Amino acid sequence: MRLARPLENLIDNLLKLPTIGPKTAQRLALYILKMPAAEARQLAQAIIDAREKVFPCSRCGYLTDIDPCFICRDETRDTSILCVAEEASDIIAMERTGYRGRYYVLNKNFNLMDDNNLEDLNLDSFINQLASGEVKEVVLALNPDIEGEVISRYLAGLADGHGVKATRLAHGLPVGGDIEFADEITLRRALEGRKEI
Amino acid sequence: MEARDFRNLEKLTYRPGSGLNIILGDNAQGKTNILESIYLLSVGTSFRTGSDKNLLRYDKETYALRGLYSCNDRNLEAELTYHLKSGKMFKINSKKTTFGNPLRLRVVIFSPDDLFLIKGSPHKRRQFLDFILTQIKSEYNYNLVNYSKILKKRNLLLKREQYNTRSFAIIEEVFIENAARIILARINLINNLDEYAASIYQEITNRKGNLKIRYALSFPLESGKINHDALKEALKKQIGEKKEQEIKRRSSLVGPHRDDLNVYQDGRIARYFASQGQQRNIVVALKLAELHTLKKISGFNPVFLLDEVLSELDREKRHLLLDYLQEAGFQSFLTSVNLDEIDHKSAAVVTVKNGHLQ
Ligand SMILES: [Zn+2]
Numbered sequence: 001m002r003l004a005r006p007l008e009n010l011i012d013n014l015l016k017l018p019t020i021g022p023k024t025a026q027r028l029a030l031y032i033l034k035m036p037a038a039e040a041r042q043l044a045q046a047i048i049d050a051r052e053k054v055f056p057c058s059r060c061g062y063l064t065d066i067d068p069c070f071i072c073r074d075e076t077r078d079t080s081i082l083c084v085a086e087e088a089s090d091i092i093a094m095e096r097t098g099y100r101g102r103y104y105v106l107n108k109n110f111n112l113m114d115d116n117n118l119e120d121l122n123l124d125s126f127i128n129q130l131a132s133g134e135v136k137e138v139v140l141a142l143n144p145d146i147e148g149e150v151i152s153r154y155l156a157g158l159a160d161g162h163g164v165k166a167t168r169l170a171h172g173l174p175v176g177g178d179i180e181f182a183d184e185i186t187l188r189r190a191l192e193g194r195k196e197i
Numbered sequence: 198m199e200a201r202d203f204r205n206l207e208k209l210t211y212r213p214g215s216g217l218n219i220i221l222g223d224n225a226q227g228k229t230n231i232l233e234s235i236y237l238l239s240v241g242t243s244f245r246t247g248s249d250k251n252l253l254r255y256d257k258e259t260y261a262l263r264g265l266y267s268c269n270d271r272n273l274e275a276e277l278t279y280h281l282k283s284g285k286m287f288k289i290n291s292k293k294t295t296f297g298n299p300l301r302l303r304v305v306i307f308s309p310d311d312l313f314l315i316k317g318s319p320h321k322r323r324q325f326l327d328f329i330l331t332q333i334k335s336e337y338n339y340n341l342v343n344y345s346k347i348l349k350k351r352n353l354l355l356k357r358e359q360y361n362t363r364s365f366a367i368i369e370e371v372f373i374e375n376a377a378r379i380i381l382a383r384i385n386l387i388n389n390l391d392e393y394a395a396s397i398y399q400e401i402t403n404r405k406g407n408l409k410i411r412y413a414l415s416f417p418l419e420s421g422k423i424n425h426d427a428l429k430e431a432l433k434k435q436i437g438e439k440k441e442q443e444i445k446r447r448s449s450l451v452g453p454h455r456d457d458l459n460v461y462q463d464g465r466i467a468r469y470f471a472s473q474g475q476q477r478n479i480v481v482a483l484k485l486a487e488l489h490t491l492k493k494i495s496g497f498n499p500v501f502l503l504d505e506v507l508s509e510l511d512r513e514k515r516h517l518l519l520d521y522l523q524e525a526g527f528q529s530f531l532t533s534v535n536l537d538e539i540d541h542k543s544a545a546v547v548t549v550k551n552g553h554l555q
Pocket of ligand 1: 057058059060061062068069070071072
């Protein structure tokens with residue numbers, strides 16, 4: 001069956017999104033077609049706005065529309081503790097645990113186990129923060145997979161070079177699970193159980 | 198259990214007994230397909246093919262397997278469905294899950310292929326250990342996957358001559374850490390297997406034979422102690438000594454991927470000295486030891502699958518094994534072409550023809 005060209009185009013674009021299969025893409029596309037025109041325009045505009053106005057914070061890497069982001073500006077936070085996460089979404093999970101330190105998001109977009117090396121990580125801002133002398137402890141909240149293990153060791157070495165203690169989320173996390181999906185209780189337990197590496 | 202459109206099993210319903218089950222049939226009627234479907238409900242992959250497409254009945258796009266079992270008095274239901282397009286889906290008690298689920302069925306498979314366990318490649322013996330460990334601890338499989346990733350990465354860096362980088366040093370640290378984890382788990386397993394295998398082998402050989410199994414490291418371990426730190430230290434030392442060789446050969450020469458399982462029969466290494474008959478006895482002892490070890494560590498009985506192995510054993514051993522299975526407290530499934538010389542007093546016997554039970 002042939003679909004109208006613009007509809008087909010919409011479906012094809014939705015299909016590029018993660019977790020969206022052909023059936024869901026079609027359902028979403030048909031839903032959008034039934035939306036009031038103003039609402040559909042709003043959705044399109046929201047995508048454009050978010051894409052154009054949101055960027056990683058130059059200091060911590062968290063997604064923001066002001067630079068530095070609201071977390072980096074927040075003076076009530078404990079600046080002596082720096083939590084390193086892989087993705088901005090990990091910060092959302094960490095925030096829910098009541099953590100009140102600062103963050104550093106790697107936002108890495110490469111595959112360490114395949115082609116890239118640790119030297120390819122852009123860590124300038126991280127190293128600057130270590131050098132500032134303000135940070136006393138780095139908490140490594142990377143995914144407990146092999147890649148996370150390698151990067152954690154590397155970062156712990158850098159921290160050590162600046163005389164900064166590095167700890168790692170140790171227990172309670174499901175082995176092989178993404179931090180993003182850990183529920184708050186296990187994440188909190190993991191945080192309490194962090195141990196020096 | 199039920200199987201639908203699985204190989205030649207169009208729609209099969211099978212209610213086995215709780216002890217020894219014998220599945221009879223001529224060649225290519227579907228005996229092994231039944232064992233294979235039980236195996237799949239436990240492990241998720243086949244012991245005969247790597248491709249799920251091969252498991253589909255002719256012209257079909259989907260197969261479905263369902264099995265009811267009990268584990269520690271808990272009644273459970275496992276379902277596995279495969280679709281050509283969307284792949285596999287596994288459920289336990291109607292809930293989507295993975296083959297790492299601790300409630301999944303555990304199996305021990307004994308097929309003619311295992312007769313090469315003694316004389317075959319070290320890879321085969323490592324697989325034997327890894328398969329058991331994966332069934333005992335889902336974490337082990339995760340460690341194994343991690344180890345193969347880090348090994349691959351280390352080899353890649355050796356190939357690209359990037360062994361003097363900071364990356365390489367870190368990768369090596371993690372490599373050693375993971376290698377030690379795998380080795381320690383394997384040694385722990387062998388300690389358990391050894392005990393059972395020795396006493397079972399004595400039974401098989403009327404107290405005349407002596408069997409011992411040991412883990413053969415690919416590097417020397419000087420301190421007599423075996424723990425995580427000692428292993429790490431020994432690995433580190435050996436890697437340091439082999440560095441030039443590794444650079445030259447561009448691959449990792451030390452680690453669990455190069456280790457082996459040594460089986461000693463009457464004090465001599467079986468892969469060089471055991472006769473064919475002795476090898477078979479050893480494999481029987483190892484398989485039964487696997488079963489007992491799984492039970493001991495995981496706390497519940499695995500299901501024992503014996504695919505066409507009876508004909509490989511001599512008359513005496515066959516009787517011994519059959520008696521053993523009929524008296525044992527676990528469930529077993531055995532395929533055979535006929536009942537000749539099979540003493541099946543308390544076995545449940547079915548015949549399969551053209552994919553249907555008769
Ligand atoms: Zn920030």
